[in-house]
Amino acid sequence: MNWKSFIVGAAVGILSGYAAREIFSNNSKVSPEKVLENVKKQFTQKGPITGSWIHMAVEPYEIHDIHYQVYKGGISKNIDGVNEQYEFAADASTGTLIDVRRLSAS
Known part of the structure; x- marks a missing residue:
């Protein structure tokens, strides 16, 4: 595995996690x-x-x-x-x- 692939994968994972958190926090109801x-x-x-x-x-x-x-x-x-x-x-x-x-x- 080269470092470029690892860094790109980690960045995509972090961005996806952030986007999912924003979507779920805006639609959550008590x-x-x-x-x-x-x-x-x-x-x-x-x-x-x-x-x-x-x-x-x-x-x-x-x-x-x-x-x-x-x-x-x-x-x-x-x-x-x-x-x-x-x-x-x-x-x-x-x-x-x-x-x-x-x-x-x-």
């Missing part, structure tokens, strides 16, 4: 289960949760003229005998909570 776990942690800071759900498919979402790919879900809480329901949207790439809306209190 699992919906992990997103729901993080949202529940944030909501339990102000009292216990009585129920929660998350839609497993990623959906397009726009807020303040910014477009996201999100997981949508919901949280139910019972505060002083009053059942409160919330809907949330969390960024699928980072898991960051983007929007929360109070749906009802009964």
Whole structure:
């Protein structure tokens, strides 16, 4: 084996590895289960949760003229005998909570 072949092969391998890392890091998404776990942690800071759900498919979402790919879900809480329901949207790439809306209190 001559050194030129070795150096060319090593360079191609390094470049391929770098390109694969960039492709996979840009397309990676946080699992919906992990997103729901993080949202529940944030909501339990102000009292216990009585129920929660998350839609497993990623959906397009726009807020303040910014477009996201999100997981949508919901949280139910019972505060002083009053059942409160919330809907949330969390960024699928980072898991960051983007929007929360109070749906009802009964």
